Amino acid sequence: MNESVSRRRFLSRGAAGLSAVWASAHWPALLAAATHARHAAQAATPAKFEFFTPEEAREIDDITSRIIPSDDTPGAHEAGVVYFIDRGLTTFAVTDQKTYRQGLPELQARVAEMFPRVSKFSALTPDQQDQVLHSFDDSGQQGQRQGRLRSRPGAGSFFETVRQHTVMGFLIDPDFGGNHDGVGWKVIGREREHMFQAPFGYYDKSYPGWESAVKEAEKK
Amino acid sequence: MLEPIRYKTTDEVDFVIIGSGAAGGVLAKELSNNGFRVVVLEQGPYLTEADFTHNEVEVLMRNQLTNHPKLQPTTFRKTPQDKAKHHRALVYGRMVGGSSVHFTANYWRFHEIDFVERSKVGPIPDANLVDWPITYADLEPYYTKAEWELGVSGLAGASPFDPPRSKPYPMPPLPVKSGGVIFERAARKLGWHPFPSPMAILSEPRPGRSACVQCGFCESFGCEVGAKSSTLATVIRMAEKTGRCEIRPNCYVHRIETNANGRVIGAAYFDEKRVTHLQKAKAVVVCANGGETPRLLLLSTSKQFPDGLANSSGLVGKYLMLNSGPSAMAVFEHPLNDYKGVAVSRILHDFYELDPQKVGFCGGGGLDARFDMTPINFATSGYDMGGLPPGTPKWGKEFKAALAHNYTRSLEIVAHGTSLPVESNSFSLDPDLKDAWGLPALCMTYKDHPDDLKLGAFLRARILELLEATDAVQKWASPVEEQDFAYHLLGTCRMGNDPKSSIINADHRTHDVKNLFLCDGGSLVTSGRGQPTLTISALAYRAADRITALARKGEI
Numbered sequence: 001m002n003e004s005v006s007r008r009r010f011l012s013r014g015a016a017g018l019s020a021v022w023a024s025a026h027w028p029a030l031l032a033a034a035t036h037a038r039h040a041a042q043a044a045t046p047a048k049f050e051f052f053t054p055e056e057a058r059e060i061d062d063i064t065s066r067i068i069p070s071d072d073t074p075g076a077h078e079a080g081v082v083y084f085i086d087r088g089l090t091t092f093a094v095t096d097q098k099t100y101r102q103g104l105p106e107l108q109a110r111v112a113e114m115f116p117r118v119s120k121f122s123a124l125t126p127d128q129q130d131q132v133l134h135s136f137d138d139s140g141q142q143g144q145r146q147g148r149l150r151s152r153p154g155a156g157s158f159f160e161t162v163r164q165h166t167v168m169g170f171l172i173d174p175d176f177g178g179n180h181d182g183v184g185w186k187v188i189g190r191e192r193e194h195m196f197q198a199p200f201g202y203y204d205k206s207y208p209g210w211e212s213a214v215k216e217a218e219k220k
Numbered sequence: 221m222l223e224p225i226r227y228k229t230t231d232e233v234d235f236v237i238i239g240s241g242a243a244g245g246v247l248a249k250e251l252s253n254n255g256f257r258v259v260v261l262e263q264g265p266y267l268t269e270a271d272f273t274h275n276e277v278e279v280l281m282r283n284q285l286t287n288h289p290k291l292q293p294t295t296f297r298k299t300p301q302d303k304a305k306h307h308r309a310l311v312y313g314r315m316v317g318g319s320s321v322h323f324t325a326n327y328w329r330f331h332e333i334d335f336v337e338r339s340k341v342g343p344i345p346d347a348n349l350v351d352w353p354i355t356y357a358d359l360e361p362y363y364t365k366a367e368w369e370l371g372v373s374g375l376a377g378a379s380p381f382d383p384p385r386s387k388p389y390p391m392p393p394l395p396v397k398s399g400g401v402i403f404e405r406a407a408r409k410l411g412w413h414p415f416p417s418p419m420a421i422l423s424e425p426r427p428g429r430s431a432c433v434q435c436g437f438c439e440s441f442g443c444e445v446g447a448k449s450s451t452l453a454t455v456i457r458m459a460e461k462t463g464r465c466e467i468r469p470n471c472y473v474h475r476i477e478t479n480a481n482g483r484v485i486g487a488a489y490f491d492e493k494r495v496t497h498l499q500k501a502k503a504v505v506v507c508a509n510g511g512e513t514p515r516l517l518l519l520s521t522s523k524q525f526p527d528g529l530a531n532s533s534g535l536v537g538k539y540l541m542l543n544s545g546p547s548a549m550a551v552f553e554h555p556l557n558d559y560k561g562v563a564v565s566r567i568l569h570d571f572y573e574l575d576p577q578k579v580g581f582c583g584g585g586g587l588d589a590r591f592d593m594t595p596i597n598f599a600t601s602g603y604d605m606g607g608l609p610p611g612t613p614k615w616g617k618e619f620k621a622a623l624a625h626n627y628t629r630s631l632e633i634v635a636h637g638t639s640l641p642v643e644s645n646s647f648s649l650d651p652d653l654k655d656a657w658g659l660p661a662l663c664m665t666y667k668d669h670p671d672d673l674k675l676g677a678f679l680r681a682r683i684l685e686l687l688e689a690t691d692a693v694q695k696w697a698s699p700v701e702e703q704d705f706a707y708h709l710l711g712t713c714r715m716g717n718d719p720k721s722s723i724i725n726a727d728h729r730t731h732d733v734k735n736l737f738l739c740d741g742g743s744l745v746t747s748g749r750g751q752p753t754l755t756i757s758a759l760a761y762r763a764a765d766r767i768t769a770l771a772r773k774g775e776i
Contacts, residue, residue, distance in 0.1 A: 172277055188623050190627065197434065198434070200398060200558065202556065203399075204395075
């Protein structure tokens with residue numbers, strides 16, 4: 001779905017059921033939010049990379065494509081995750097620059113070690129790529145648990161960092177520079193709307209309405 | 221439109237309120253509405269609906285709305301004998317409105333038992349469980365006031381375990397979700413009493429505020445349409461409209477100043493440029509939360525108060541309670557789409573009050589059916605693999621397939637229970653670590669009381685019993701573990717009649733300093749059963765009445 005359409009629909013439907021007081025009080029704020037979102041979406045696919053060289057971007061794109069592969073549904077590649085990471089490394093994830101700068105040569109060295117005739121990760125077959133990534137993957141040990149929520153990205157190895165950035169770039173709200181065209185949300189079944197109405201799912205469709213247990217017992 | 225008033229720091233206002241959350245926002249409105257001149261000093265920014273987004277990276281990973289672990293690092297240890305280690309120990313809302321902006325909006329009243337449990341169950345070994353100096357009946361009018369003024373959706377009389385109430389909820393419950401229906405059916409099969417969850421989220425619009433649009437970004441996020449009944453969306457605006465209240469954001473208070481008579485004269489704070497100012501006031505009300513309030517008192521040492529302000533008992537920061545509770549996930553055959561709508565639509569309180577003789581521990585709790593995991597959160601975080609079953613690969617085809625299948629079909633059942641007050645559980649000043657302003661960092665010391673862990677095991681068993689009564693295709697539960705991370709910061713400046721065993725009296729006045737008042741999660745004497753925010757706001761409404769009466773009598 002087109003970004004601006006869904007946003008606009010949110011705005012109009014959001015205001016329609018509400019009092020005029022609410023609409024007038026909030027209209028400037030909502031317009032500002034919509035403009036902001038549109039700018040962000042336009043920036044989602046920049047013409048050129050800011051952090052990676054085109055060669056590096058190719059390698060990263062291939063790694064992300066093994067983390068969330070494209071099969072009968074879109075994967076990290078279609079979601080433009082490499083652009084999200086590139087932009088992230090000059091904005092919210094500046095502290096991870098070093099991890100990438102050091103990780104990419106390590107990746108290349110590992111490729112050369114495992115497949116002496118090949119010089120680049122992106123020149124390997126998908127199966128070979130998986131073998132290389134498995135050799136990097138120390139995620140058998142689960143990350144530190146912090147309450148029921150929240151991950152703490154950035155501290156792990158190169159692969160773990162790319163893995164977390166890939167998941168973020170695939171699943172972030174498309175208004176914020178990743179998840180291009182909302183494909184990540186299509187894959188997980190999340191509708192791209194800003195408002196919903198009951199019934200929401202299979203099990204509340206046939207809900208008859210609240211009845212207290214006492215009333216139910218009386219009926220029987 | 222009336223411009224909000226601006227005071228000079230040299231103006232001696234009637235009250236400085238430190239913190240603008242569930243308590244500070246309410247006190248700001250009540251005191252300014254009662255005719256007093258008020259300055260609210262808030263360490264975080266003044267954001268509004270236009271600033272709130274669904275950006276998980278900014279909000280969850282970059283701490284846009286919360287205390288920042290790099291700027292305000294913390295340490296943790298299990299007992300006072302241990303050396304504390306650098307560890308992210310707590311999270312709280314750091315903005316105008318405080319945690320009431322980013323909380324899930326579960327809005328339970330405490331029950332009568334929570335105020336008198338000690339009298340009912342007797343002493344508990346290794347805990348200092350005491351009765352409150354006030355009862356449920358004392359607080360009831362203020363619960364009602366909070367529910368009506370802030371806006372709460374719920375159904376009075378739906379739970380047979382509810383305490384008495386003088387008025388129903390001001391608006392009907394929010395729509396039930398698939399997870400709520402599954403929960404309700406299973407619980408009834410077991411003879412339990414599920415009911416619509418009271419939520420501080422509007423099911424009907426109010427002037428200037430939209431009804432909930434069911435977008436599903438409640439927990440950890442600010443509401444973009446003003447439907448969540450934060451103090452930001454409600455009383456803070458009313459406070460500013462009185463023309464007597466200034467909300468001053470980006471002011472990090474680091475010291476409460478006193479004079480030779482042992483009276484408070486104002487609050488010293490860093491502005492955005494880290495320049496120090498002193499806002500003068502006739503009285504100070506600290507509502508900085510159960511972590512930052514004791515920290516501020518401990519930072520405000522002087523010749524007269526060598527152990528920190530209001531700390532003659534030595535108990536400032538002690539009796540920290542976090543609430544405890546295990547959880548379990550389940551996957552169902554058909555899509556629930558529980559990512560839509562507010563986090564929780566059904567809860568139950570059948571295990572709120574348990575007989576210690578029968579169960580072998582003191583405490584109780586409630587269960588809720590929820591889905592509060594936004595997409596990235598679902599895919600990456602939490603115990604084991606976020607929302608995915610244990611053992612799911614963390615990348616590749618199977619990972620993607622699990623995400624695609626489970627995101628719409630998952631449900632979490634979460635228990636919320638008591639934490640007993642243990643003296644050695646505390647917030648204190650770390651002797652080594654400093655924050656970005658050079659102030660001693662918070663050190664959390666915490667080891668769950670054995671009864672809390674027994675309660676956890678009991679509630680975990682009830683969760684699994686409930687899930688057994690559903691058609692869940694798959695289910696798994698988190699282990700019951702000792703906690704090292706805090707969302708609820710309770711009990712650290714407890715209320716009581718005896719200056720030797722408490723920090724504030726029933727008027728929220730500190731025993732040691734006549735014109736210093738405290739009101740936030742720290743004021744709580746017991747932890748309740750897991751959802752403290754309504755009680756914190758109700759206490760603030762009551763405190764405002766008490767403080768107003770004292771001020772009008774010239775007794776401050």
